[in-house]
Amino acid sequence: MNRAFTVKLKLFLVGLLIAGIAAVSSPIAQAQTAPTDGMKVNTPAVHAFTNATIVTSPGQTISNGTLVIRDGVIEAVGRNVNVPADARVWDMEGKTLYPGFIDAHSDVGMKDPRVELDRGSLAWNPQLRAHLSAENEYDLEDDGSDALRAAGFTTALSVPPLGIFQGQAAVVNLGNGPVSDRVVRTGVAHGVRLMRSFEFGFTYPTSPIGAIALIRQTLYDADWYDRAHSAFSSNPSGLQRPESNAVLASLRDAVNGNQPLLFETGSDEEILRALRFKNEFSITPWILGSGHEYKVADYLSENPVPIILPLAFPDTPDIKTQEDALNEDLADLRHWYLAPENPARLDNAGLEFSFTTKGIDNKTDFLSNLRDAIHAGLNRNSALAALTTHPASLLGIESTHGSLEPGKAANFVVASGDLFEDQTRILDVWVDGNHFSINKEDAFNAKGEWQITSADGSFDGVLNITESRPGRLGGTVTIGDEEIDLASATVHQESRRVRAEFAGDQLDVHGKVRLTASISGDRLFGWAEMPGHARKQWSAERLSTTESDERESRERKLRDLNLVDLRPAMEYGRERIPEQPGAVLVQNATVWTMGPQGVLENADLLIRNGEVAEVGRNLSAPRNAVVIDAEGKHVTPGLIDAHIHSGVNGVNEIGNAITAEVRMGDVLDINNIWMYRQLAGGLTAAHVMHGSANPIGGQNVHIKMRWGALSHDLIIDDAPRTVKFALGENPKRVGSDRYPDTRMGVEQIIADRFSMARDYEARWNAWEQNQTGIPPRRDIRLDAVRDILNGDILVQSHSYRQDEILMLMRLAEDYDFRIKAFHHGVEAYKVAPELAEHGAGAVVWSDWGGFKIEAYDNTNYNARLLHEAGVVTSLHSDNSQIASRMNWEAAKMVRVGVDPETALSMVTSSTAKLLGIDHRVGSLEPGKDADFVIWNGDPLSTFTKAEQTWIDGRKYFDLEEHAELEQAIEEERAKLIQWIMEAEND
Amino acid sequence: MKISLLTTLIFAIMLIFSHSLMAQNQTPAPPQSEPIALVGATIHTVSGDVIENGTILFEYGKITAIGTNVDLPQGTRSEDVSGKYIYPGLIDAWSQMGIYEIGAVDMTTDINEQGTVNPNVMVERAFNPESRWIGVGRSAGVLTSITTPGGGLISGQSAAMMMDGWAWDEMTLKSGVGLIVNWPNTNNMRNYATQLQNLRDAFADARAYKTARRAMENGDAPHHDFDTRWNAMIPVFDGERPVVVSADEVRQIQDAITWSIEEGVELIILGGRDAHLVTDQLTEHNIPVIVTTVLTSPNRDWESYDARYSLPAKLHDAGVTFAIAGGPSAPYANRLPFEAGAAAAFGLSPEQALHSLTLAPAQILGIYDRVGSLEVGKDATLLITTGNPIEYATQIEQVYVQGRKSDMMDSHKYFYEKYREKVDQRATN
Numbered sequence A: 001m002n003r004a005f006t007v008k009l010k011l012f013l014v015g016l017l018i019a020g021i022a023a024v025s026s027p028i029a030q031a032q033t034a035p036t037d038g039m040k041v042n043t044p045a046v047h048a049f050t051n052a053t054i055v056t057s058p059g060q061t062i063s064n065g066t067l068v069i070r071d072g073v074i075e076a077v078g079r080n081v082n083v084p085a086d087a088r089v090w091d092m093e094g095k096t097l098y099p100g101f102i103d104a105h106s107d108v109g110m111k112d113p114r115v116e117l118d119r120g121s122l123a124w125n126p127q128l129r130a131h132l133s134a135e136n137e138y139d140l141e142d143d144g145s146d147a148l149r150a151a152g153f154t155t156a157l158s159v160p161p162l163g164i165f166q167g168q169a170a171v172v173n174l175g176n177g178p179v180s181d182r183v184v185r186t187g188v189a190h191g192v193r194l195m196r197s198f199e200f201g202f203t204y205p206t207s208p209i210g211a212i213a214l215i216r217q218t219l220y221d222a223d224w225y226d227r228a229h230s231a232f233s234s235n236p237s238g239l240q241r242p243e244s245n246a247v248l249a250s251l252r253d254a255v256n257g258n259q260p261l262l263f264e265t266g267s268d269e270e271i272l273r274a275l276r277f278k279n280e281f282s283i284t285p286w287i288l289g290s291g292h293e294y295k296v297a298d299y300l301s302e303n304p305v306p307i308i309l310p311l312a313f314p315d316t317p318d319i320k321t322q323e324d325a326l327n328e329d330l331a332d333l334r335h336w337y338l339a340p341e342n343p344a345r346l347d348n349a350g351l352e353f354s355f356t357t358k359g360i361d362n363k364t365d366f367l368s369n370l371r372d373a374i375h376a377g378l379n380r381n382s383a384l385a386a387l388t389t390h391p392a393s394l395l396g397i398e399s400t401h402g403s404l405e406p407g408k409a410a411n412f413v414v415a416s417g418d419l420f421e422d423q424t425r426i427l428d429v430w431v432d433g434n435h436f437s438i439n440k441e442d443a444f445n446a447k448g449e450w451q452i453t454s455a456d457g458s459f460d461g462v463l464n465i466t467e468s469r470p471g472r473l474g475g476t477v478t479i480g481d482e483e484i485d486l487a488s489a490t491v492h493q494e495s496r497r498v499r500a501e502f503a504g505d506q507l508d509v510h511g512k513v514r515l516t517a518s519i520s521g522d523r524l525f526g527w528a529e530m531p532g533h534a535r536k537q538w539s540a541e542r543l544s545t546t547e548s549d550e551r552e553s554r555e556r557k558l559r560d561l562n563l564v565d566l567r568p569a570m571e572y573g574r575e576r577i578p579e580q581p582g583a584v585l586v587q588n589a590t591v592w593t594m595g596p597q598g599v600l601e602n603a604d605l606l607i608r609n610g611e612v613a614e615v616g617r618n619l620s621a622p623r624n625a626v627v628i629d630a631e632g633k634h635v636t637p638g639l640i641d642a643h644i645h646s647g648v649n650g651v652n653e654i655g656n657a658i659t660a661e662v663r664m665g666d667v668l669d670i671n672n673i674w675m676y677r678q679l680a681g682g683l684t685a686a687h688v689m690h691g692s693a694n695p696i697g698g699q700n701v702h703i704k705m706r707w708g709a710l711s712h713d714l715i716i717d718d719a720p721r722t723v724k725f726a727l728g729e730n731p732k733r734v735g736s737d738r739y740p741d742t743r744m745g746v747e748q749i750i751a752d753r754f755s756m757a758r759d760y761e762a763r764w765n766a767w768e769q770n771q772t773g774i775p776p777r778r779d780i781r782l783d784a785v786r787d788i789l790n791g792d793i794l795v796q797s798h799s800y801r802q803d804e805i806l807m808l809m810r811l812a813e814d815y816d817f818r819i820k821a822f823h824h825g826v827e828a829y830k831v832a833p834e835l836a837e838h839g840a841g842a843v844v845w846s847d848w849g850g851f852k853i854e855a856y857d858n859t860n861y862n863a864r865l866l867h868e869a870g871v872v873t874s875l876h877s878d879n880s881q882i883a884s885r886m887n888w889e890a891a892k893m894v895r896v897g898v899d900p901e902t903a904l905s906m907v908t909s910s911t912a913k914l915l916g917i918d919h920r921v922g923s924l925e926p927g928k929d930a931d932f933v934i935w936n937g938d939p940l941s942t943f944t945k946a947e948q949t950w951i952d953g954r955k956y957f958d959l960e961e962h963a964e965l966e967q968a969i970e971e972e973r974a975k976l977i978q979w980i981m982e983a984e985n986d
Numbered sequence B: 001m002k003i004s005l006l007t008t009l010i011f012a013i014m015l016i017f018s019h020s021l022m023a024q025n026q027t028p029a030p031p032q033s034e035p036i037a038l039v040g041a042t043i044h045t046v047s048g049d050v051i052e053n054g055t056i057l058f059e060y061g062k063i064t065a066i067g068t069n070v071d072l073p074q075g076t077r078s079e080d081v082s083g084k085y086i087y088p089g090l091i092d093a094w095s096q097m098g099i100y101e102i103g104a105v106d107m108t109t110d111i112n113e114q115g116t117v118n119p120n121v122m123v124e125r126a127f128n129p130e131s132r133w134i135g136v137g138r139s140a141g142v143l144t145s146i147t148t149p150g151g152g153l154i155s156g157q158s159a160a161m162m163m164d165g166w167a168w169d170e171m172t173l174k175s176g177v178g179l180i181v182n183w184p185n186t187n188n189m190r191n192y193a194t195q196l197q198n199l200r201d202a203f204a205d206a207r208a209y210k211t212a213r214r215a216m217e218n219g220d221a222p223h224h225d226f227d228t229r230w231n232a233m234i235p236v237f238d239g240e241r242p243v244v245v246s247a248d249e250v251r252q253i254q255d256a257i258t259w260s261i262e263e264g265v266e267l268i269i270l271g272g273r274d275a276h277l278v279t280d281q282l283t284e285h286n287i288p289v290i291v292t293t294v295l296t297s298p299n300r301d302w303e304s305y306d307a308r309y310s311l312p313a314k315l316h317d318a319g320v321t322f323a324i325a326g327g328p329s330a331p332y333a334n335r336l337p338f339e340a341g342a343a344a345a346f347g348l349s350p351e352q353a354l355h356s357l358t359l360a361p362a363q364i365l366g367i368y369d370r371v372g373s374l375e376v377g378k379d380a381t382l383l384i385t386t387g388n389p390i391e392y393a394t395q396i397e398q399v400y401v402q403g404r405k406s407d408m409m410d411s412h413k414y415f416y417e418k419y420r421e422k423v424d425q426r427a428t429n
Helices: A003-022 A145-150 A208-234 A246-250 A268-279 A293-302 A322-326 A330-348 A365-375 A380-387 A389-394 A673-680 A743-770 A780-789 A802-814 A828-838 A862-868 A882-895 A900-905 A909-915 A959-985 B002-021 B132-139 B189-217 B250-263 B275-284 B311-317 B330-345 B350-355 B359-364 B411-428
Strands: A046-057 A060-070 A073-078 A088-091 A096-099 A101-106 A153-158 A165-173 A183-193 A261-264 A285-288 A307-310 A353-356 A412-415 A426-431 A434-437 A448-454 A461-469 A472-479 A482-492 A497-503 A512-520 A523-529 A535-545 A583-592 A599-608 A611-616 A626-629 A634-637 A639-644 A683-688 A696-699 A701-704 A721-726 A793-799 A821-824 A841-844 A873-875 A932-935 A946-951 A954-958 B036-044 B050-059 B062-067 B077-080 B085-088 B090-095 B142-147 B154-162 B172-182 B243-247 B267-271 B289-292 B322-325 B382-385 B396-401
Touching (some): A101 A389, A145 A153, A153 A183, A268 A285, A307 A330, A330 A353, A330 A959, A353 A389, A639 A821, A639 A909, A673 A946, A683 A882, A683 A946, A743 A780, A780 A793, A793 A802, A828 A862, A828 B411, A873 A909, A882 A900, A946 A959, B090 B322, B132 B330, B189 B250, B275 B289, B275 B311, B289 B311, B311 B322, B322 B359, B330 B350
Parallel strands (some): A261 A285, A285 A307, A721 A793, A841 A873, B090 B142, B267 B289
Antiparallel strands (some): A096 A412, A426 A434, A448 A461, A482 A497, A523 A535, A696 A721, A932 A946
16 A cells, blocks of 8 residues: 555545534534535524523523524524524523533543654653643544533643643634644643653652652753753854753743643642742642642632642542441541532632543543532532633633623533533533534423224224333233233334334234334324234324423432541641640659750749740749649650651652752651651651662751641751762662662762762852853752752761761762761761761661661660760651650660660750751750650650640640540541441432 | 780780670570579569569579578579569560571571461471570560461461570470461452461361371271371360461451351460450450550551550450560560550550560460469579669669570670770770
């Protein structure tokens, strides 16, 4: 087959396909530039829809009105509209017209996206596909527009689905012409995902931290690209030509905020992550939600952003047996119950949003889910606005779409009644004046009694067609005195045909008698096939008509559970941040100040406005102070864990050996039960660290355990920046082809990046002085390495063996800076004098070892020996559970001979020092944060537990309050489980 | 000058030699050869009252007298331990001591045998007496380890091992302590049903084997060939060996109880995370629980942060017989005292906490005639401490294992002393 023929064949097939689809409608919108093939089609495209209830826009309804459309555009709408003389008239008696729905985030036309891009000037990373545009990628085959139309949608935003920068979205009408006829608006927004697409293999970025860093770097690159090309084009002589990069070129408007970035989010945290880009870039974010938006409705009210809401609801929790129910967490039970309330809650918070069908596998469920949302309190006008006017204005098509007004596109829905009622069906959808039948109304009703007459009178009688159950016909035929049940009865609406059969015994014939007839008004004309092949003609006259029953509306269970808003929205979540009393006086306790005052017996701790005011004996209580009698109890500073990994989404970015650009602070997640458990064990602050997959890993974050706050409010605002390094087995065993494979390579790649960062800094310094030529590109990875070398980011290095610890100290000394602390350091004791000399601290386990070869020479005396050698030493957990009992970790040091105060310093003051936050926390000294714990005994005793945990002078944990919460959780779980059982039985 | 150099050299050689003598692994002590009396301590017998200013006398490894007024036989080596405390050695009821050395180095672990049905494997025969972790655990007061195989459906037989000795034979206190069964997990009910059937089939086959062999032995049937696996299960059917079933989730625990009654075998629940939900059933059938891992957090978010810490107290209040064990990892046997300590912070009395590490596991696992309390006739396996061994600040100063006065050196102390020497050398330079 030669090539020209193939092309012709394809054209023919495409033409056939389009013709086939278009056959049901009047195709007025052929591509305007295409020549006519064959006969010119000139079917009139003027329609008048009369006697209709017309909802022209949310809250605006015309009863008994007329809508006129001409050539795909609305010509007139109103109660007193004249039907044009050239119009085809459609009687809409009993029907309701709505503006066509707009799906604000869809994959229409994107069902089979191109994965591999192998042409043109691409970006270096396969996740960067911003140069793609929906209109150019649109694939007509099984594009999904029919499913959307069936749910009442006439317009959709088509968003390229793959990658982190996915490409540019376009608005398309859901008609049936070529793409060129459907496109309404292009370049609407850039789609952005906060996580890699798995289609491109396991390469950078492998994690949410990496994805966010890649977005950040790409936005900087787009900005640089624009400036670099301007500089080059203004005076190219002598300059190295900047790269050509379609991705960066396409992002120019987005970087300046002139084109929205449409972030696809999967959780409440991802919304915050997307919006936090505004702290750094002048972008215009839009949010595609995930159904969890109600959890941050307060934040969204204060930080308004266009929101696109899905109506996909979570699966019913598995409570089939009570053992299964035991395993369902309150967070999931609550979310299942509250998910339908999401739109209502946002609406009540004054937020504007548009709907999407995204996440609903079967698009016909959309209307049902919408009605669930209305049952859950969503105002109907708001619901309609979220389907019409809001998305129209968001997508910049409000002059032509979103309402039924003259001049706008003839996009509308014909419904059998009020759309928000269960029994209402969508009958037709019109797109650009093209008709699509969704649910046909019956052309005739065969039900009722018919008087049959036949030529020979042999079966004159009465045929009674009834609906035996919904959608199923049956009935009887009565001949003489015999009433015979019809074995089956069917109608075929399109051919206007009725069929039935019955046993012929009463007619003295043995076998089946089959009837078939055409229906014309109140007459049937048919013939019967008798056993033995006799054929008899018959006709019938209607005696009566039976109307179809109204479709039963679905019973929706009364939503009678009152669930208060919790943050985090899970067990033990709070209704609000605890109060901060103006003054708190804790009296008569043993106070471990961990400062110069040492341990004071029978002492008082005075807190004012969230800070320690005084520690001493017989302090007097300020007026209105909260006074706590702590006789027999001990008070310590809040415990600090120098190394945890809980409360973040993803710990390692393993896509590169050096990932200093990623930041754990980007992916904090408050939906983390560990934080509450850690609070219960007296932990008030922690250093949340990157994993150990990289010689130079990501930047860590210092947080306080402010249970009930938003993720970015956990961060200790004036803590120094720190970075994770990792030596030894972990970084060398990642992947099979990633450098390095040996400890030798670990050392060399770190040294190599140090050199790169020095060169990078030199280039920038040169540019700052001359400002000529092409500006250097900002590289956030090298920015971080440069800051490490300059001491602006403190190195906290994972390590096991003495050789690697010594190596990193010597390497840092070569580059004239110091390592802040070595973590784990199972063999740190072997180089204790060297650590002391270098000035590095040690952050070690109390008693871990033996789990791998580099941990074999462990000793519980590690911290003791380090301390004795003059190394500032802290303990850490590296474990969510152990982080909830760090006092007992310190207590283990007493067993190996460390004095109690030094032991406690290893989870308080020394920890704060090594993390660079000792100006705020770690000891109870005037001016420091009021982070403290009240214990029911000696904090280093196995018989002791925390009774209260305070942060910033606010009581975040209280043993008595905990008992009440526990009880309340049991009750709420029980209520929800009962509710689900009742709802499922309905 | 020459002499001085030689002296230095000899001193240096001696230093090296002394280091090699002070091996990372403790040197086993000789069996007790003379009567020993520890005099003046507060003695916590666990089985009886606390004896203030008491004396405990032991000979040939057995306790021969305890009290405030003990006659010492001639030749008794009497040791003044006034101001100290004496406790029975702690029992680690779930351990991989001797079969686990370095987790991530496969060749150093001997825990899981090939296949799913291994009732015949005997853990003591693979016990490495040179393991570093023996000394480390012993320094924390763990003097008996129930070394337990893992993996599969029927893992093998556990053994009670004494924490001093030259080789596994003399260190074995009791072999065949329990037949270890891993109760299938309930995540997938179809798979659960299949696994339960496999378990029932294995027991039915073994029982049929016993019948056939007995018939053969009684001359009622022809020869039936020896089956290594099924033969190892006969003591279970004869009531001589309990089945230790690892079960945590409520269905697992309940179904294991039902199964044990059907099978007529003696059951011990190992794990027991949800045991507080079915205490009536446990007490009705007198089924003991070895609570593994108190120092952890609940599996379900809604459960209280202290759900695991307070589980032993709940079982105690409900009258369930229980012991406390930590996780099985050998390097962490030294954490065992603190597992019971956490239970004590959360509702269990200190006495009950101690009981759960001593007499309770001894009784549950059928070794109470030898260890678990300080009573005349039992092994002289005991601790001399500065206080309650479950309290962090307490020092375990000396231990005796079956009357052997153990070397208290262990790898942790060894590395400390060696590198303390480095610190001191640097300081003097």
